[in-house]
Amino acid sequence: MAGLQAHRALKFGDKRWLPDSAANSCMRCNKPFIMLTRRRHHCRSCGDIVCHACSPATFVMIVDYGKKEITRPVRVCGRCETRLQKKAHKAKGTVEKQAGAKGDTQTVTDEKKLIYETRTICPHCAVVDGKEFTSTIPAQVIHKSGRILLSATCPTHGKISTLITKNVPFFKQMRLFDVKSTACEREHLEEITKRTTSDKSLKHHHHPLILHVNLFEKGAFVRRSRIERQVNDFRKSYEGEGAPKFVLQLNCGLVPKQDIPRMNEYLRKIEADYFDSKCPIIVNMPTDRLMDLAKLPRTILLNPRVFPSAKIFLTSVSSDNGKSIALLDTLILKLQEIQPIKLILDILVDRPCPRLDMVFKLFSKYPKMLPILMLTTWRSPTELYRNMINNDLNEKNNDMSPDDLLGKIELATEGRIGIKDIFPVAAGRVLEPFLERWGFGKYSIRPSSFSMFGTCLVSTGHHTSVPITKFLDPKAVFSRLEKLAEGFKKSSTTPWSSNDLENVKSLLSASSHHGLNVNDLLKFKDLQFVIVHNSMDYGSIDAIRRAQCAIVTGEGHAACTRCF
Numbered sequence: 001m002a003g004l005q006a007h008r009a010l011k012f013g014d015k016r017w018l019p020d021s022a023a024n025s026c027m028r029c030n031k032p033f034i035m036l037t038r039r040r041h042h043c044r045s046c047g048d049i050v051c052h053a054c055s056p057a058t059f060v061m062i063v064d065y066g067k068k069e070i071t072r073p074v075r076v077c078g079r080c081e082t083r084l085q086k087k088a089h090k091a092k093g094t095v096e097k098q099a100g101a102k103g104d105t106q107t108v109t110d111e112k113k114l115i116y117e118t119r120t121i122c123p124h125c126a127v128v129d130g131k132e133f134t135s136t137i138p139a140q141v142i143h144k145s146g147r148i149l150l151s152a153t154c155p156t157h158g159k160i161s162t163l164i165t166k167n168v169p170f171f172k173q174m175r176l177f178d179v180k181s182t183a184c185e186r187e188h189l190e191e192i193t194k195r196t197t198s199d200k201s202l203k204h205h206h207h208p209l210i211l212h213v214n215l216f217e218k219g220a221f222v223r224r225s226r227i228e229r230q231v232n233d234f235r236k237s238y239e240g241e242g243a244p245k246f247v248l249q250l251n252c253g254l255v256p257k258q259d260i261p262r263m264n265e266y267l268r269k270i271e272a273d274y275f276d277s278k279c280p281i282i283v284n285m286p287t288d289r290l291m292d293l294a295k296l297p298r299t300i301l302l303n304p305r306v307f308p309s310a311k312i313f314l315t316s317v318s319s320d321n322g323k324s325i326a327l328l329d330t331l332i333l334k335l336q337e338i339q340p341i342k343l344i345l346d347i348l349v350d351r352p353c354p355r356l357d358m359v360f361k362l363f364s365k366y367p368k369m370l371p372i373l374m375l376t377t378w379r380s381p382t383e384l385y386r387n388m389i390n391n392d393l394n395e396k397n398n399d400m401s402p403d404d405l406l407g408k409i410e411l412a413t414e415g416r417i418g419i420k421d422i423f424p425v426a427a428g429r430v431l432e433p434f435l436e437r438w439g440f441g442k443y444s445i446r447p448s449s450f451s452m453f454g455t456c457l458v459s460t461g462h463h464t465s466v467p468i469t470k471f472l473d474p475k476a477v478f479s480r481l482e483k484l485a486e487g488f489k490k491s492s493t494t495p496w497s498s499n500d501l502e503n504v505k506s507l508l509s510a511s512s513h514h515g516l517n518v519n520d521l522l523k524f525k526d527l528q529f530v531i532v533h534n535s536m537d538y539g540s541i542d543a544i545r546r547a548q549c550a551i552v553t554g555e556g557h558a559a560c561t562r563c564f
Contacts, residue, residue, distance in 0.1 A: 007084060009044040009061040009074045016047035028054035028077060045080035056119070056136040057081040058155055073155040081138065085117075112144035119543040122154035123388045127538055141542065143168060150542055162540040164450070165401040170419055174449040177424045177478070207244045207444035210282075210551045215266065216253040227270065234552070244444040249282040249309070249551075252289065260292040267300040284309040284346060287327045294334050294341075301341055308335070309344040316354045325358040332362075332369055344372045351379050353404045356412040364465040367457075367526035376533040377405055384539050400540040402532055409530070417455055417530065421467040423474045424449035425531065425550065430481040447550035454531035465528060 010017050020040055025032045027048045033040050038051050044061060058073035059081055076084065120139040139152035141164065148171045150162040165171050211234050215222050231248070250270065255263050271281060283300060285293065287310045294301055294308070301308050310331060312324045328345070335341040347359065356375075363373050379400070410418050428445035436442045457465040468474075533551075536542065 007045065007059070007061045007087075009063045010042075010047050011044075011064055014047065017042065018047055018049050020049065023049040026051040026054055028079070041075055043077040043080055044074040045076045045084060048077060050077045054078055057138055059084050060155075085138065112142045115141045115143055115148070116544065117141075118150075118545075120150065120152050120160070120541050121538070122152075122157055122160060123384070123539045124157045125154060127385065128388050136543070139542070150540060161398060163399045163401050166403055167401075167406075167419070170406075170422070171450065174424045174453055176449075177426045178449045207446075208246065208550055208552045209443065209445060209447065210247045210249055212249045212251055212551060212553045214251045214253060214553075215270075216251075216255045216263070221255075221259075221262075221266065224266075224270070224273075245279060245441040246443075247280045247282060249284055252283065252285040254286065255289060257289065257292055260289060261296060264293060264296050264298070264300055267306075268298075271300065271303060271306065279305070281306045282309045282344060283307070284311055286311055287324065287331055291327075291331050291334060294331070294338060299338075301335075302339070307342060307344055309346045311346045311348070313348045313350070314354050314356075314359070315350040316352050317350075321354060322358060325362055329362060329365075332366055336369065340368065342371050343369055344374065345370060346374045346376070348376050348378050349405060351377065351399070351404070353377075353408045356408045360409070360412040363528065363530075367459050367465055367528055371528055373528070373530045374533060375405060375409075375531070376535055377402060378535060379537055379539075381537075384537060388539070398539055400534075400536065402534045405532060409532075416465075417457075417467055421455045421469045422453050422532075423455065423469075425452040425454065427474070427478050430478055430485055433485040434481075446548065448545040448548040450534060451536075451545050451548070452531060452533055452550055454529060457528040457530065459526040465526075 023033075023040070026038075028050050031038060031051060031053075033051065040049050041052060041055050042048070043050055043055055044063075045059070055075050055077045057076055057078065059076045060071060061074050062069055062071055063074060118139050118141060119136045121136055125135055137152050137154055139150055142149050142151055144151075146168060147166050148164040148168060150164055152160045154160060211231070213227055213230055215227070234246075250267065252263055252267075267283060281303075283290075283293075283306055285308070290308055290310050293299055300306055310328055312328065314321050314324070332343060335343060345359075345363070349356075359373070363370055377400075406419060406422070425445065425447055426449045432443060432445060456468040458468050458471070459465060463470075536545065
């Protein structure tokens with residue numbers, strides 16, 4: 001658009017261009033420079049000497065080449081990038097106003113609205129060109145033409161657009177529960193999981209809830225020393241007095257059936273040797289392997305703090321979905337024979353989403369046995385790679401919205417669970433002081449609101465697996481619990497008291513629908529949770545959402561990119 005002026009890049013010899021000898025450490029993060037692994041870079045806007053992680057961005061500027069001038073992207077530090085972008089937006093708005101006054105029909109003021117700025121990667125650069133996470137680019141989450149989009153422009157491969165959702169009111173509703181992020185979304189994306197221990201706010205707000213550790217991969221058992229190192233590294237990342245607890249998920253993978261007894265003994269040793277006795281443990285396996293594990297006389301599943309999790313894949317084209325659900329049914333019956341062991345359903349759902357009727361029929365059939373149904377959206381890596389090769393990453397081919405899945409949930413439950421019944425898992429942060437006060441330990445329940453959401457189902461004398469929103473107003477409960485939690489903070493050392501129960505009764509009564517008696521509310525039984533893990537992959541990374549991921553792997557990566 002005419003009227004926008006490009007900035008001029010600094011060059012070697014300018015007064016503000018600092019010599020390499022002027023700094024032995026990055027002038028932003030203060031980390032020392034190390035040959036090959038953390039090299040010096042000059043910001044072409046301010047001339048400061050910074051590391052790669054603090055200058056991952058480029059900005060289009062005028063560069064002098066002898067007597068010639070060319071306009072091209074050059075390296076700038078994160079601070080200058082923010083300043084230059086603000087200037088560019090301001091200048092663009094001025095030009096648009098002038099154009100609008102002249103009757104210019106190409107103004108874009110009404111076409112899109114900025115929600116927040118973030119960073120992403122170009123999938124083509126990361127995967128096809130092999131740069132992985134070493135080159136990030138500025139991105140925006142915008143509201144445009146009735147859709148929420150993640151939009152960015154790669155200097156090499158052009159515009160990238162990801163559809164986040166077409167349901168704008170739902171997106172805004174989820175965002176109401178977001179914790180304000182203080183994470184440095186401009187840092188090297190994998191550095192997000194290696195935070196410095198000096199920033200107390202990051203440890204409190206963004207401590208992951210679940211740690212995934214693989215016990216079997218590439219056809220072999222993982223060494224115990226590696227597992228111990230991964231867990232210790234995770235703990236060190238959030239060390240300090242009062243660090244939140246976490247849930248440990250042990251992924252057993254496709255361990256051969258003849259090695260199931262060995263896996264059982266391995267699990268027993270890990271549970272006994274390495275981990276806090278109050279740390280819940282999830283043992284995640286394919287359904288058929290879990291069946292064999294349950295049959296062993298000294299199965300780890302008899303341990304009260306161990307929860308089995310059955311993993312299955314539901315695809316939009318497979319005829320085996322029915323067989324997978326039938327096998328789950330058989331597994332539940334087997335677990336009932338041992339003792340009332342609660343089973344978590346971990347279901348990966350293909351895009352486009354298949355019908356979920358059989359899943360919810362099974363979930364409603366066993367309210368006592370099935371406390372959690374986790375539905376994770378995923379996309380075929382082959383499909384994504386094909387789009388990368390073709391540079392075809394627009395909102396039509398890069399649809400990462402949960403809309404289809406939420407629609408299939410409503411269809412499968414015949415309208416029992418609708419959009420109005422869904423709230424973000426991040427709303428659970430109001431329960432943190434209650435869990436600590438009542439002896440369950442300190443947890444951090446603060447994932448990004450659009451990364452993980454769902455509903456709570458309850459059973460009463462007259463209803464089975466009904467959304468709790470039919471009885472309670474979730475917004476009112478959240479608001480009142482927040483006020484009650486403030487009182488807990490002032491008396492954090494005070495244990496559970498009878499006043500707590502009276503306060504909770506009063507809160508539930510004030511938040512109930514249709515004048516429901518508070519004693520009826522306290523008789524809710526067989527709580528079940530339907531949780532949608534709205535995961536990202538290499539084609540749709542939003543650094544701010546990624547910095548608030550609820551699940552990380554033993555390697556320190558956000559679990560949402562596990563498909564690669």
